Amino acid sequence: MANSWTNRVKFLVRYMYDIDNNGVLDKTDFECLAVKNTIMEGKGSWDATKYAKNKEVMINLWDQIAEIADFDKNGEVDSDEFMKGVETACKGKAYADLPNAFKFFIEAxxxxxxxxxxxxxxxxxxxxDCVNRMPVKEVTELDAAFSKISLDGDITLPRYQVYLYKTI
Ligand SMILES: [Ca+2]
Ligand SMILES: [Ca+2]
Ligand SMILES: [Ca+2]
Structure with a gap:
């Protein structure tokens, strides 16, 4: 289990948060995510109100992650720090008891x-979404993953929350 936990967290850091691919998380990643999520939600259009909200959520999330995981306080969280921090803050807790910023992030x-x-x-x-996040060799891999996660051909928000939280 230790191994799969490590790999899952590394996956999460690389594909979900480290948007500029420099191997560490810092404030820039979260600023970029706020822009990306605003444009993706608007399918290319720009909504300044939504952006303000997304930015607040992302900066909040970064502040919380930094507080939880930037152990040497250098303004960056590497995957070892992230793993240690997430483990301390989240492992063994129910979804409802996670830090708010994590929940907002999952909903966003x-x-x-x-x-x-x-x-x-x-x-x-x-x-x-998957092909935007990672290289995919065969579409059957994605279809198999989807059939594991989905229920009746759909992934609803509560299902996604639980799935993603388990991935964390
Ligand atoms: Ca980064
Ligand atoms: Ca650090
Ligand atoms: Ca839909």
Missing amino acids: QFRTIDVDGDGSIGLDEFRY
Whole structure:
């Protein structure tokens, strides 16, 4: 289990948070995520109100992550620090007891994947999100992953919360 826990956290850091791919998390990653999520939610359009909200959420998330995980206080969180920090803050807790910023982040991620805004992630939306995050060799890998996570062909927000939280 120790191994898969390590790999999951590394995956999360690399594909979800470290948007500029420099191997560490810092404030810039979260500023970029706020812009990215705003544009993705708006399917290319720009909404200054949504951006203000997204930015607040992301900066808040960064502040919390830095507080939890930037052990040497150098303004960056590497994957070892992140792992240690997330383990301390989240492991063994129910989803409802997670730090608020984590929950907001998960909900914001969900909205960027649910492109048509119908409140659930379908197979098409799932595939689209995955190929944007990572190299995929065979579409069957994605379809198999989707069938494991989804229920009746959909991933609803509560299901996504639980799934992503387990991934964390
Ligand atoms: Ca980075
Ligand atoms: Ca650090
Ligand atoms: Ca949808």
